[in-house]
Amino acid sequence: MRDRYARVINYLRFSITDRCNHRCFYCMPPDVEFLAKEKLMSLEEILTLGSIFHSLGIEQVRITGGEPLMRDDVVQIVKAFSKYFRVSMTTNGSRLKDFAEDLKSAGLQSVNVSLNSLDEYKFRQITRGEIKPVLDGIDEAIKNQLFVKLNVVVSKMNIDEVPELAEYASFKGVPIRFIEMMPVGRKNSGAVFEKEILDRLSSFELKPVSVQLGVGPARYFVTSGGNYVGIISAMSKSFCSSCNKIRLSCDGKLYPCLGSTIHVDLLQAIRSKYSHQQIIQLIQKVLESKPYQHDMNNSEIDSKMNRLGG
Numbered sequence: 001m002r003d004r005y006a007r008v009i010n011y012l013r014f015s016i017t018d019r020c021n022h023r024c025f026y027c028m029p030p031d032v033e034f035l036a037k038e039k040l041m042s043l044e045e046i047l048t049l050g051s052i053f054h055s056l057g058i059e060q061v062r063i064t065g066g067e068p069l070m071r072d073d074v075v076q077i078v079k080a081f082s083k084y085f086r087v088s089m090t091t092n093g094s095r096l097k098d099f100a101e102d103l104k105s106a107g108l109q110s111v112n113v114s115l116n117s118l119d120e121y122k123f124r125q126i127t128r129g130e131i132k133p134v135l136d137g138i139d140e141a142i143k144n145q146l147f148v149k150l151n152v153v154v155s156k157m158n159i160d161e162v163p164e165l166a167e168y169a170s171f172k173g174v175p176i177r178f179i180e181m182m183p184v185g186r187k188n189s190g191a192v193f194e195k196e197i198l199d200r201l202s203s204f205e206l207k208p209v210s211v212q213l214g215v216g217p218a219r220y221f222v223t224s225g226g227n228y229v230g231i232i233s234a235m236s237k238s239f240c241s242s243c244n245k246i247r248l249s250c251d252g253k254l255y256p257c258l259g260s261t262i263h264v265d266l267l268q269a270i271r272s273k274y275s276h277q278q279i280i281q282l283i284q285k286v287l288e289s290k291p292y293q294h295d296m297n298n299s300e301i302d303s304k305m306n307r308l309g310g
């Protein structure tokens with residue numbers, strides 16, 4: 001599939017739940033209200049949409065949430081999708097210890113695990129979750145030979161830990177990516193930009209490398225010790241001109257961009273018994289309206305990142 005700017009769209013971020021056992025401050029408030037269960041896509045609806053996206057040329061699917069491992073049928077979803085797609089997942093890691101082996105057997109290729117701090121207290125402040133299960137989950141995923149990448153959303157709360165986190169990743173032998181916090185409809189207070197992150201990593205003598213670890217937008221560097229460090233600079237250096245993705249929310253709404261209010265409701269279409277051809281037309285409508293670049297500071301953007309997978 002191509003959009004109107006001739007960008008090839010072959011990557012779908014597929015959110016399967018808005019639920020999460022953490023409450024990262026940049027994602028959801030402590031008293032977040034989750035959608036009623038019947039508003040979420042069922043397993044059957046997820047698989048139907050998966051096969052339609054496959055017929056349209058999507059090659060890579062990243063399963064997101066909320067926290068995808070909150071869904072009991074997540075292994076079934078991975079197993080079904082891995083027949084069509086290269087399947088990866090973004091997770092907070094807290095349940096990975098229990099799921100890593102089954103996910104690997106089901107065909108999952110890689111996991112991005114959020115790790116915003118190594119300090120127990122600070123981790124709790126940022127996520128309202130516990131760090132120990134996450135570190136155990138990372139170890140289990142590595143043991144099961146999943147390709148693991150660590151994701152750090154950098155803010156004023158953890159900028160001081162950037163070198164320590166890079167050191168930890170080196171020790172584990174996994175790439176780490178530092179991500180500029182995106183406001184998604186809010187003011188971006190507390191955000192830290194690429195320059196400051198790279199300054200903090202000066203002792204690692206980073207050298208730019210043209211390596212592609214997955215299909216995401218990270219730019220990679222190699223440290224003097226030989227580990228990969230990525231930067232995802234959605235705010236200070238937009239990568240929109242080479243964007244290859246679309247996003248499906250857990251309630252079945254297809255968005256052309258995280259920073260856009262445009263969407264079509266594919267779940268409603270399925271429940272209204274639209275034909276596959278009619279659903280394909282809706283998907284094409286979203287592609288035609290994919291903006292050239294995000295408008296992340298627009299306050300009308302739905303800030304419910306947990307439904308859309310940030």
Ligand code: SF4
Nearest residue numbers: 020022024027066092
């Ligand atoms: S960012 Fe991820 S881990 Fe944190 S609350 Fe949102 S869905 Fe959960």
